[in-house]
Amino acid sequence: MRRVFRSLLIALIAAMLLLSGAVLWWVNEPMALRLPQANSVIDLEIEPGTSADGVANAVVASGAQVPAPLLQAWFRLSGQARLIKAGSYELAPGTSPRKLLRMLVRGEETLKSITLVEGWTFSQVRAALQKAEQLEPNTTTLSPEIIMEKLGRQGVHPEGRFFPDTYTYAKGSSDLAVLQRAARAMDKRLDAAWSLRSxxxxxxxxxxxxxxxxxxxxxxxxxxxxxxxxxxxxxxxxxxxxxxxxxxxxxxxxxxxxxxxxxxxxxxxxxxxxxxxxxxxxxxxxxxxxxxxxxxxxxxxxxxxxxxxxxxxxxxxxxxxxxxxxxxxxxxxxx
Structure with a gap:
């Protein structure tokens, strides 16, 4: 009886080791991705409030060719399922389930950027915002006066109020949010310069x-x-x-x-x-x-x-x- 029990125990341990090895291999193995034509990555959007199971389903729906139940199990077993952050992400070839989870937990969103150049007028700034990649054009139809009002600067002329710099943003961000950051940056730079006046x-x-x-x-x-x-x-x-x-x-x-x-x-x-x-x-x-x-x-x-x-x-x-x-x-x- 003891010999049978020992054999079963050894077999169980061996199975667990094999399973652990398989899991370890799988979480580190790059996922197969169904890439869109003429694109080297696939986009992944995680909405706020999405459960870990919902995130796994979204990953598969975006083009990752892995079983959703395996991803769901991996998220739960990792103990980090509740740490996954909403946002816009990109899955590139070579992304493993482990790398995917680390990216989601750290909130490593895909960021785009726009550069506002010294000497530009407000018209040039608006033209650049309209051309910016994956920036939500919420100000396109608004007058300069309404834009400044929405920025909390009612009655202020928009010219020169935005600091020229490179601004990063998550895909789908509002152009108004970029303008708000640039306006606050100019406030800060102007205050600093004024404090140093001769x-x-x-x-x-x-x-x-x-x-x-x-x-x-x-x-x-x-x-x-x-x-x-x-x-x-x-x-x-x-x-x-x-x-x-x-x-x-x-x-x-x-x-x-x-x-x-x-x-x-x-x-x-x-x-x-x-x-x-x-x-x-x-x-x-x-x-x-x-x-x-x-x-x-x-x-x-x-x-x-x-x-x-x-x-x-x-x-x-x-x-x-x-x-x-x-x-x-x-x-x-x-x-």
Whole structure:
């Protein structure tokens, strides 16, 4: 009797070892995937509140060629079934049941990204949002005013209010959520820059700093010139001189700008024409980056009142009109 019992026990242990080995092999073996045509991954959407069994069924329905009961058992036996997180995931070839569970428990969602570029206008931002991959276009039909209202910024002009950076998002996220993050990022960057402002700045508020920074951003992309350009504009603001900056005129022309700035354009008065009006324009004209924000609040100490593009991306700075005219003749007129 003892010999029979011992034989049964040995057989049971052997079976359990074999079963454990089979399970260990299976959970580490890549799952066969039914891949969509012209795609190297399959999408998996897990809705909030989905049970572990429901998750297993969703995995199979998405294209994983494994028995759902096996996945359900694996999730339960792992002790982590209740830790699975809802979200958007991608299953790539080579994904095993173990790797799948780890991804679901960690919430390693598939993230897309969108980059908002320094110097872009709000119209360009909206165009980029509409083209962004798998971003829900909830603002497409909304006016700029309604968008700002939904962002909790009723009555605020949208231009320049979003910080240029790369933002990641889960598939199916709202474009409004991306704008909210970008707006909060600009608030943070602007507050930080304003706290570092030079004591003698002619700027009276963070709003004015944002406006001036947007002009600096549009005037140059050369790092070495930003603070000097900020210095020129600060000097002009102190003296009450018109800023006379082309980017603001172009912005004020809107769709009437034909790609070339004409003399008549400089003479046409708009709230953004800094040739016909002194002081800053009423709003920013683009999205300034961090460097432009700092150049606005920490301008370089300079006596310069003028600058002109050299044609190589840099600018020539002048302290008076005679010097400036000579620079214009040299770099613009080629004399």
């Amino acid at each position: 004591p003698g700045t002619p700027l009276k508020s963070p709003e004015q700093a944002l406006i001036l920074a947007s002009i600096v951003e549009k005037e140059t992309g050369r790092a070495a010139d930003r603070a000097l350009i900020g210095g020129v504009f600060s000097n002009r603001l102190r003296m009450g001189m018109p800023l006379q900056t082309d980017p603001t005129v172009i912005y004020g022309l809107g769709e009437q700008f034909d790609g070339n700035l004409h003399k008549r354009d400089l003479q046409r008065d708009t709230p953004y024409n800094t040739y016909t009006r002194t002081g800053l324009p009423p709003t920013p004209i683009a999205m300034p980056g961090r460097a432009a924000l700092l150049a606005a609040v920490q301008p370089a100490p300079t006596q310069a009142l003028y600058f002109v593009a050299r044609g190589d991306g840099s600018s020539a700075f002048s302290n008076n009109l005679d010097e400036h005219n000579r620079a214009v003749n040299k770099y613009i007129r080629g004399r």
